[in-house]
Amino acid sequence: MSDLKKEAVSLHTAASGLRALGHHTAKPLHEFKAAAHDLSALGALGSLLGAKGQVQEGMTTLAKLTAQLDEEWQAEAKLMGEVSDAFDLLDVLLAASARAKKG
Template sequence: MSDLKKDAEALHKAASALAKVDDHTRKPLHDFKAASHDLSAFGVLGSLMSAKDDIQDGMDTIAGLTKNLHKEWEVEAKFLGDVSDAFDVLDILLNTAARAKKG
């Protein structure tokens, strides 16, 4: 029964960490998106090869995918928290049943 408690604690810790990912990536993602609109380092060569637009589109796509990952991680963090809570309740119920059985 203590395994359930350990599993619940581990799931809760994972859920908390996963929920905080957005806090750690918000500024880097903003900086990345801003950089996708300032590709002056490519100069004339980039403009001649249409690389600037392709790179900008690629960076915008990556930023969008990252936002979608944040949403998915948020849902997964909530799920892990719910499973952790369920394990806590199950552990309590099993302990209560074991005590009742012992009489």
């Protein structure tokens, strides 16, 4: 197996892993967003200190950042897939060129 083919396989595997991250984070992210609206665990102390609003805001910000990370991961996976495809094509072209020179 040529080095380009190995790199293509490696990139393809990594891209597949990145694409799957959103599937693994979807449920925990949904639960995290829901928990941001139910902060009863803070009790009266949280309300007295005004912490509830700050905690909700922080949790909402974290959820938005996680969604942005997922978008970035998907874009990165797409790019890695395209590079992998380019390596595959280049490997085929190099092999064809080598055969043409021999024959």
